[in-house]
Amino acid sequence: MTNNKSDLIIAIFLLCFSGIMINDASNIRDLGFEGMKADAWPRVVLWMLVVMSSIMLGKTYLQFKTDNHKDNNIFKINFSKFKNALICFGMFIFFLSTLDYLGMLLGGILFVFGLLTLLGGFTIRLVFKHLSISILSIGFMWVVFTFGLRVMLPEGEILRVW
Amino acid sequence: MFDIILQAGASVLLDPLTLGLMGIGTLAGLLAGAIPGFTIAMGVILTLPFTFGMSPIQGLATMMGVFVGGLSGGLMSGMLTGIPGTPSSVATTFDGFPMVRAGKPGLALGLGLWSSFFGGMISAVILVALAPQLAFLGLEFGPWDYFSLIVFALTITVSLSGDNMVKGLIAGLLGLFAACVGEDEINGVARFAFGSDYIRQGFAFLPVLIGLFAFSQLLTDVEDSKKAKAPLMAKTADPVRVEHRKAIALVIKNWINLFRSSFIGIFTGILPAAGGSISNILAYDQAKKAAKNRDEFGKGAVDGIIAPESANNATAGGALIMMMALGIPGDIVTAVMLGALMIHNIIPGPSFIQDEPMLAYGVFIAFFAAHFFMVGLQAFSLRLFLLVTRIPMYVLASVILAYCAIGVFALHNITFDIWVMFGFGVIGYFMRKLGFPLAPMILGVVLGKLAELNIARAIGTSDDYFLFVTRPWSLFFIIMAIISVLFPFYQNANKDSLFSKIYVPICMVVLSFPLFLMGSPVRMIIAAILLLAGGFLVYKRTNSFKTI
Structure with missing residues (x-):
């Protein structure tokens, strides 16, 4: 199952997932205490996930383009x-x-x-x-x-x- | 210290229940290690639910039995059928299987068994001697150093986990994110709960682990309908009488190989996240390079069995040193052990051996004693193994899936935990299928909270972010993290390239700087040696590069 198509889909999925979670991180309450806020660490992790997913997307897209795919059924899955x-x-x-x-x-x-x-x-x-x-x-x-x-x-x- | 060791020894060795549980654990480990498709980590994870009702020392002794048994169980299937039971016994099959085919199954099994035993004994001695010293060293660590150590542990897992580093990093980050869900440790604020009271409590470690590792593995095992319906092993073997005396004599005769391989195993175990799957191949490779009769390797060489088997058992001791002294798991199995300790409200760290000496030394003694059980139970487990291999995988998988559900429920008595296990099982299954390594994710889940806690403490103590690179230990671990990130590029680089030639010496030179900053005489001497040796190698190799 590991191929460019699936990697492309997964990279897009991960980007969407990170986006939703980053958006939800703004709902995390700030208690106003000194020091690191409760949303800081998850945001760092999620932004790193965005970077890594973007790298994966870019890498896979470039491979996908050079592979010269004729198969248009990107979403065809063998159940x-x-x-x-x-x-x-x-x-x-x-x-x-x-x-x-x-x-x-x-x-x-x-x-x-x-x-x-x-x-x-x-x-x-x-x-x-x-x-x-x-x-x-x-x-x-x-x-x-x-x-x-x-x-x-x-x-x-x-x-x-x- | 000696009286504490005696007391701890008595608490383990003079308690019939603890001994009995350890024996059962060792037998379970021997079987789990022997069955292809089952791993030691899976054996330890599945043992965890049974330990909830036990005292911490009983629970840990049981799991120690599974751990040691599993490391040695892999050799049975590897030697008798040519299919390694676990990744840590892959190299054992290179010479073990040919020796069996040459008509010496008793000697092959004996060599594997006693090499495992002696390798384990050597690492047990090092464990008792080194873990308290490393813990003293750990007392020097501040939150900056701890955070950098965790970063290093994660990067080394990623760099060792496969070809695709980006996927490894993504897996590690997903693990860190999973650890963020629920109330945060510092402020108690709910995060990513989406209004659910259950999610607000966060994901318990055990359901996540069982889901990611055991559940997804079982689904992979039954994926192929034909294979799932066939008995576990197509090739069967006959019961063998182990030639103990001859094997012991041969292992002792090849003591240099035994010690070298054991030390390779211990060192690999101490490295965060590098386990027996790496050490057995490394030791085999070194034994082959050092041997006078290299041509015999692959045809049933005695050294080819001693090296991997002594190394993989010694790795366990190395991994335990790291876990007991610094609270950083050496591999997935010790990550599970760490989780088990947390369930019993015990958090290993630099002060753990001082605060809980009975428990810490009890674990050391259990590790030691489990090797005797392993030797004693091998013959019996061999018969059981031959019986179990007749069962089709779909039967085992179905029963174990149900067991997983019951075991996970036993943790907090809530059904939500089973849903969590199922959810992470599905995630783990698809991650396996999509080529994402699971080890970084598991380590991310285990170390996520610890990483956040330490970075919060660091920022809370001082707003000077440069402390991460100016504190010697923190700088040391950050450099190690960078080295481990570059390691796959070094492995894949052309051997004649400049990068390949100067990678190791440059690492030596760079690592000498934080050691110089530490100031103590011994560390400064080590730093000077590293600097001089590295500098000399850089000079020599760049010169030879110019002449080419």
Whole structure:
């Protein structure tokens, strides 16, 4: 994925990001004390980021021009390459969004089972294998953290109702 | 001091629970180091959540076990299958794998094991001797010097992290920015919170670290569907009986190589951000240059195994010296250790060894003891390693992703931390894909607050900005930072060019100035030697350049 096109897009993104953050830095309160203000250090960091991103943009643009690109689809991204990563992102968002309802135990089992099945395959043998792995692994972790380390993991509304 | 070492030793070695935890940690480290795709840093990061409920010494002893175990675990897969388990054991495969293929797997493993052990022992002795002295030196540092030291640590990480320096700098700056989010340390004013009470608290170190490093690594590991479904290693190995006696005799016989490589490892470890991945190759290269039988290298040379393995374990001691004495992490693993200490409300720095001698010496003793565990558990871990390699990556990744979520939640008992981990995991994944090195970002996150605190203190103490270049230590670190920024250009320069020829001697000459300014007799002698040697080399090389 690392090529001039992606670097060009990233450099522009970083410049926009720095701009937004520099703008937000003006909202940082000044308490009027002597010494360094609360917004000074972040501003230094962000302006350095602007400089570095500009260098990256300039460098990439020059390379991009000399490479003589005929491909006009700058924004074409091969999503199939990221299929598994996107599955992980999706499952993790689902797991986090439902954590309050399902809790860490049920949610964790569902998350591991879902991820294993989506990444590993759907045959009946595999589904049983994945189910047992998810129940055993999350069950073990839940026991270790709840009883061994005394961490109050989210129990979720479903288990609370029971 | 001796009584403190004894007391600290007793607190670690006579406590069965601490010993047990260290043993488990070493075993986990051996496995994490052995499995390709898993790194020592990942092993240490994943151990962190378990240490929350432990006492600081128990937690650190456990992580020390993972650290030492991980450094030695890499040699198992490297030697038996030719695929190094960690970057710190890359050079081990150059001669380890050929020796195994030549029918001497027991000797190869024994050499690796005992070289690691002796390298670790040498660095443990240096650690105990040098860390308190370096801490005394650190007491001379003011906020100007500390700030410049942090700048140096960041620039050296960037210069060592890859070909693209601009991307490395951007990664470091993003790390520094991430550390700015939330209430600032000095005034308590909210920054970049966008109205969220959670963001106002800032990003906790652990979720950021787990996200950037572990989460993104797991996503990369399962990226290829075919590889993710296949067992971890296509090549499997048979259990091997390690030839201990023969290996010990050979390591002791090659003691010059052992000591040279160990000192290379220690020096590399002391340099901020330079870790075992560099030291093992450096030591291998030096061993090859010094060897009489250079042709044997790459075909199963004994020295070719001793050098990288003793160097990578010695690097750990060097990195710990820097962390314990100055509070600056020597590599990513010690950056995690620093984070772990902070979780236990302990902040290492020059006064740390004096203020918390039991804990500091306890860590030294744990580092020492972990090497014995490493030797004792190697045979057992080899069997476990062979079992684990049959598991497909997608199974491990799915279970570990869930574990990451539970571990991160355990830090503050809030779901927001898991969201932070996820967010930084996504950022880390795309940074990996786009060729941004992660090490500068992690160091930026770890050192960001410290940098801001010190620059604020410096400005608060005096509005004379020239103090950054007139104070000897600050000037020394600024020069070192400039040297490290120029280092990649030196590496890529034509060997016959003037820049390439005068880079090292000019560095020596320039570094002598701040040493002269320090005033103490020893430092002035070192400065005079550097100045004379550098000046002589500049004269000699520029003359030879003119004649060409």
